[in-house]
Amino acid sequence: MTYRVKEVFGPTIQGEGLHAGMACMFLRLAGCNAWDGRPETRAASACPYCDTDFRGGEPMTLDAIMARLGSQPAMGCVLSGGEPLLQADAALLATLGSAFTWVDVETNGTRSCPPRPTNVFVSCSPKAVAGQPVLVEPDWWKVLIPAQEAFIDRALASGKPVFVQPVCPDGGPAGEGYARNLKRCVQLCVERGCRLSLQLHKYAGVP
């Protein structure tokens, strides 16, 4: 049994969601069901703003993944993609949960999450993937503004924390487009009770 792994890196800082600002290792699984990753199909995909390279990857066993992550008991681990729940199974989640203080699974919400330990959390950034509704029940939502604003009502109705995160049209947290998106996020915090998520790793200059 192997997983297709795009990259393993760290230590770094979790920039988003409930564990923002905390040290972590990062495990990125390859592949996504929202976009095939080719530049020529980006505009027509569910995520034209995607800034992640998730193509390719290397087949790795669970033991090889854990050896690459190393022993970091004081840290968390971010399990991301691509779409990590295309591959993640209960064995991977249990092993990560026993090796790290916390684990954030960052999903687009179109796949249910396998059974997981209580320190493994699901963060859903809901994507409008054609024919694949959002079905995961996350621990919190991360709604990109303006791309996913139509999902705000449903996210708030769940009773779970709803982070709003400004899209960076110019690749980083700067420029007029970013300022406009940030202003809208602040408005949603004031008027709807959302929480601001600012991708702290981009401010800190870490991957």
Ligand code: SF4
């Ligand atoms: S779901 Fe995430 S990784 Fe996949 S295309 Fe969308 S933004 Fe990129």
